[in-house]
Amino acid sequence: MATLKVPSQLPSPTxxxxxxxxxxxxxxxxxxxxISILAHRNGAQRKLIREAYAATYGEDLLKDLDKELSSDFERAVLLWTLDPAERDAFLANEATKKMTSNNWVILEIATTRSSIDLFKAKQAYQxxxxxxxxxxxxxxxxxxxxxxxxxxxxxxxxxxxxxNMTLAKSEAKLLHKKIAEKAYNDDDLIRILATRSKAQLGATLNQYNKEFGNAINKDLKTDPKDEYLKLLRVAIKCLTYPEKYFSKVLRLAINKMGTDEWDLTRVVTxxxxxxxxxxSEEYQRRNSIPLDCAIANDTSGDxxxxLLALAGHDH
Known part of the structure; x- marks a missing residue:
């Protein structure tokens, strides 16, 4: 469910x-x-606005926004104005750069998007x-x-x-065997995570829990500092319970000594x-404070x- 509030009576893109x-x-x-315009238009509508802007003024709306705005507000507006596939392509590319390298962002895009959205992001990337x-x-x-x-x-x-429950049972056993052997980078283990549907994976991991008495991520916590194991655990969480993953990213972004605006902006946009x-519901359940209140307490100005408008809570 989206939080975006689009008015029922819309002006034309022009x-x-x-x-x-x-x-x-x-x-x-x-x-x-x-804010009153862009924070209340969906992806298709924003695309039409950009096309109308280019047709009327012969200029790129993104470039003009870039000239007019600054700092965290600028990044949020620019990311939001891109359509979802372009935005994922931009974020993924940024995550492969030396200065802004971030394996977590790549993992997030690969595992929390639908197949078709990931496919469109890869097309936009190319x-x-x-x-x-x-x-x-x-x-x-x-x-x-x-x-x-x-x-x-x-x-x-x-x-x-x-x-397929038969498959879920056999792959739960296979995963347990590989983890017991500490073969965390085993081809079959990666194949299961990378190819099975999210529903099938959910069934396999429920079976794992039922049969071996432990959630798989608990068994993968043998070395909490190992980056690969951390990525493996996050991949599993993203594929099976993305709301829980995102609510944790937001909690860490908001609860730092200074806000991590990059993470906060990325998740909201x-x-x-x-x-x-x-x-937002998951966030409130885990942190006993509504997400919009947490954002309001931790950010300021435009x-x-x-962000509050995108989260469905204008002033």
Missing amino acids: EDSEQLRKAFQGWGTNEGLI GRFKRSLEEDVAYHTTGDVRKLLVPLVSTFRYEGDEV TRAEFNLQQI YKSF
Whole structure:
């Protein structure tokens, strides 16, 4: 469920683009006007606004936003204005760069998106960067991390609910055997995580828990500092319970000594049209404070107003 609130009576994309142009003119930018428009349009609508803006003014709306805005507010608005596939492509590419390298972001995109959304992100990646996401991930990672991430970004999972219980039982046994042998980078273990549908994986892990009396992630905690094992545990959480994963990312982003705006911005902008409502519910259940209150307490100014609007809580 999305948190995004789109008005029932919408201006035309041309009217929206005229209003945005107005927000950039005169003394100082009208940030409130930008928020009132962009934070209340879905991906398809934002795309039409960008097209209308380019047609009317011969300029790229993203470039003008970039010129007019600054700091965390700018990053949030720019990420949001991209359509979801472009945004994932941009974030994934950023995560393969030396200065902004982040295996967690690649893992998050590979495991929490639907098959079709991951496929579209990879198409957008090739269109924009003239290379495949798989080759960049392979080039920028090594060892077991590469062995896990490349198949995860390469996959196209079955999305249905059908589950084969015989398979779930045999693969639960196989996973338990590999983990007992500490063969954490075993080909079969990675194959199961990288190719099975989320429903099938859920059934396998429930079977694992039932038969061996432990959640699989508990058995993978043998070395909490090992990066590969951490990624393995996060992959399992993302594939089976993404709301729990995202609510933890938000808690860590908000509860740091200083806010981790990159993580906060990424989760809110990428999930507002998808499952931010469930993430918010999970957040409140685990932290006894509504997510919008936590965001409001930890951010300020236009950045705060924009994130709250995306989370469905305008002032």
